[in-house]
Structures are given as C-alpha cells and as structure tokens.
Amino acid sequence: MRFTKMHGIGNDYVYVNGFAETVADPSALAQKISDRHFGVGSDGLILILPSTKADVRMRMFNADGSEAEMCGNGIRCVAKYAYDHKLTDKNPMRVETGNGVLSLQLKIDAGKVQQATVNMGQPILELADIPVDREKVVSATGEHRYRLMLMQSNDSVEATFVSMGNPHAVIYVDDVAKIDLNRLGPMIENHPGFPRRINAHFVRVISPSEVIMRTWERGSGITLACGTGACAVAVAGVRTGMSLRNILAHLPGGDLSLEWRESDNNVYMTGPATEVFEGTWAGNAELCMQNAGRKQSMQAEPTTACCKQHGRYSSSFRHSNFVIRHSFEASNFVIRIYHYTIIPLSASACCWAFIAFHSSGVNIASRAFKPLQSPIMRVAQRGKRSNLVA
Numbered sequence: 001m002r003f004t005k006m007h008g009i010g011n012d013y014v015y016v017n018g019f020a021e022t023v024a025d026p027s028a029l030a031q032k033i034s035d036r037h038f039g040v041g042s043d044g045l046i047l048i049l050p051s052t053k054a055d056v057r058m059r060m061f062n063a064d065g066s067e068a069e070m071c072g073n074g075i076r077c078v079a080k081y082a083y084d085h086k087l088t089d090k091n092p093m094r095v096e097t098g099n100g101v102l103s104l105q106l107k108i109d110a111g112k113v114q115q116a117t118v119n120m121g122q123p124i125l126e127l128a129d130i131p132v133d134r135e136k137v138v139s140a141t142g143e144h145r146y147r148l149m150l151m152q153s154n155d156s157v158e159a160t161f162v163s164m165g166n167p168h169a170v171i172y173v174d175d176v177a178k179i180d181l182n183r184l185g186p187m188i189e190n191h192p193g194f195p196r197r198i199n200a201h202f203v204r205v206i207s208p209s210e211v212i213m214r215t216w217e218r219g220s221g222i223t224l225a226c227g228t229g230a231c232a233v234a235v236a237g238v239r240t241g242m243s244l245r246n247i248l249a250h251l252p253g254g255d256l257s258l259e260w261r262e263s264d265n266n267v268y269m270t271g272p273a274t275e276v277f278e279g280t281w282a283g284n285a286e287l288c289m290q291n292a293g294r295k296q297s298m299q300a301e302p303t304t305a306c307c308k309q310h311g312r313y314s315s316s317f318r319h320s321n322f323v324i325r326h327s328f329e330a331s332n333f334v335i336r337i338y339h340y341t342i343i344p345l346s347a348s349a350c351c352w353a354f355i356a357f358h359s360s361g362v363n364i365a366s367r368a369f370k371p372l373q374s375p376i377m378r379v380a381q382r383g384k385r386s387n388l389v390a
Contacts, residue, residue, distance in 0.1 A: 008073030010224025010253020018049035030061035054094035062219025069098035072227015080113035080273035099165025124163035136193035168232035185216025224253030234258040
C-alpha cells in the first residue's frame with residue numbers, strides 16, 4: 001500500500017490515496033502505522049477518498065484507531081495532496097468531512113500548495129451539542145467557564161467548551177510550559193462529563209491578539225499542533241473576553257492565524273501544509289525480529305540518486321516494514337546514500353545514513369539518526385545552511 005507522510009505545523013499523519021488504494025480496516029491500520037517505534041510514526045491516519053458531495057472526502061483516524069469528525073491541520077494537507085497529485089484542480093477546494101463540507105482557499109507557488117485558508121464553519125456552543133454533560137461540570141467564576149474536578153486527583157481546572165465538529169476544552173493558565181500534560185491530559189480527556197471524550201488545550205494569553213497553546217488530543221495524546229483546537233481557542237477567547245476575533249496562535253509545531261468572523265459567524269484558519277516523504281507499507285511484516293536470542297547481521301543498501309529534472313532530487317531507503325522515498329529541492333548535486341540497518345538483540349534498532357554531497361562550494365556533511373524519527377540532514381551550501389527533513 002502506498003502512503004504519504006505529511007504534516008501541518010508538526011501535526012503529522014499518514015495519508016493514503018483512496019482513489020488508488022483500498023483500506024479494509026482503517027482503524028486497525030491507524031494503530032499499526034501510527035506507532036512511532038514499530039510503524040511509520042504519526043498522530044494518526046487520514047484517507048483521501050472520492051466524494052459525491054465535494055471535490056474530495058477525508059476520513060481521519062486517531063493513533064488509537066478511533067475515528068474523529070475533523071482535523072484542521074489534516075484538511076490542509078488533504079487539499080495539498082489532492083491538488084499537487086492532480087486529484088482535482090479546484091481552487092477554492094471543497095472537502096467532505098465528518099463535520100460537513102468545508103471550503104479551502106489555496107495559496108499556490110510553482111504549481112504546489114504552500115498554505116491554505118480553511119472556512120471551518122460555525123462553532124457549536126450549546127453544552128449538550130458539544131457534547132458536555134451539564135450535571136457533571138460546575139459553573140465557575142467568569143462567563144462561559146466551568147470547573148472540572150479531575151478523577152483520581154485533587155486537581156481541578158476551569159475550562160470553556162467549544163465544538164468545531166469535535167469537542168474541545170480550553171483552559172487558561174499563566175505558563176503553559178509548567179503544565180504536566182501527560183498527567184492532566186488523560187484525566188480531562190476521559191472525564192465523565194464528556195460522553196465522546198474531549199481535546200484539552202492549555203492557553204497563555206500574551207496579548208488580546210496573540211496566544212501560546214499546548215494540546216492533549218483525544219486518542220493521540222500530546223501533539224505539536226491541533227487546528228480545530230486553535231479555532232476553539234479563538235472562539236473561547238472572544239466568549240470569555242480573553243482575546244479578540246483575530247489572533248495569532250503559537251503552537252509547539254508552528255503558528256496559525258485565526259479569525260472568528262462576525263459577519264458570518266464562521267471561523268477561518270490559515271496555515272501551511274507540508275509533504276515529508278512517501279513510501280510503501282508492507283502490511284504484516286515485523287520491524288524487529290521477535291526471537292531475541294537470534295543474532296542479527298548488518299545490511300548495507302546503497303542508493304544513488306542523480307536526477308536533475310527541475311532541480312529536484314529523490315532518494316529512498318528500506319525499513320523491514322516499509323520503503324521510504326524522500327524528495328527535496330537541490331541544485332547541482334550528485335547524491336550517494338549508504339544506508340545501514342542494524343538490528344541488535346534488544347527491541348530497539350539503529351540505522352546510520354552517510355550522505356555525501358559533491359558539488360563546487362558545498363561542504364560535505366553527514367548525520368546519524370534513529371529509524372522512525374525525523375532525521376535532519378544539514379547541508380551548508382555557499383555559506384548558507386539549510387535543513388532537509390526526511
């Protein structure tokens with residue numbers, strides 16, 4: 001099965017082109033392919049499918065296999081994939097989601113989508129529709145704020161609830177860096193007041209037009225970004241008087257521009273979409289040998305890439321469960337990659353990539369990296385350093 005790894009400001013998913021591939025059990029696949037040690041590694045799985053209502057349709061599955069209604073960062077990547085891979089040439093593009101059909105205005109450069117503005121629709125604010133069980137939350141001081149007593153803990157938090165087609169709890173704090181997300185996140189997500197669980201966002205207000213936020217996503221845990229969550233933060237800020245209708249949200253993976261437009265009551269989100277690599281999922285193959293007593297050997301797979309078409313180069317390397325093909329922009333390079341996979345007796349594996357760049361004015365650089373993480377290959381070209389992320 002062919003797949004593409006993409007991210008929107010670090011919120012990364014594995015994308016499968018449903019026009020060409022069939023996934024019989026997406027929930028099970030999401031759990032396997034999202035594993036950052038034994039799979040490709042992602043926050044979940046997104047299927048790009050034909051639609052009878054829009055230009056394309058998306059289905060989104062969290063890393064735990066649960067299906068979600070919508071993903072704000074994911075929908076930008078869906079639009080980029082659909083346009084760049086010529087599934088549709090529409091701009092604006094209409095995408096069918098579990099929260100209805102949404103429209104995206106694409107910013108295109110050199111024939112590729114660089115960023116998109118998504119009309120995320122109107123927020124849902126009635127507690128029963130979010131849904132929140134009103135009998136299990138307590139009104140707090142301040143308008144639209146409710147106190148949550150956290151189970152198995154003496155902690156409590158004050159939250160504002162918003163749905164952007166999926167439920168969110170927005171919690172204002174003095175310092176987001178001091179929040180223990182791994183401890184508080186699961187307790188908020190699984191609080192009995194939320195019949196469909198909830199996404200939790202801790203927010204620090206820098207100014208009425210700027211915030212910093214960290215996220216615990218239901219079904220995925222800590223993520224670098226949450227698009228629908230940022231939209232919920234924009235709405236919650238207006239309802240509580242904490243921020244204006246236009247804000248810049250700083251997330252761990254990058255920034256999003258948000259507007260809760262008074263004229264139509266819709267929330268608009270603008271941000272980038274990035275394709276990282278594509279590959280082939282091998283299905284039932286195991287990443288590591290199960291027999292810990294069996295001695296493994298080192299294998300070397302050299303790959304040479306010298307492709308000058310439009311200055312774009314590509315390289316590939318093989319894991320035991322999938323093959324990755326990574327493309328990046330360059331000029332006047334001849335690239336040789338020697339990829340070594342070492343499978344020791346323990347469950348963890350190590351691999352080393354040595355990359356030599358031969359070109360006038362280019363310094364040779366090499367990096368070692370662990371599999372299933374995002375290696376950074378640093379290349380100094382004509383005195384200017386750039387990052388190539390595989």
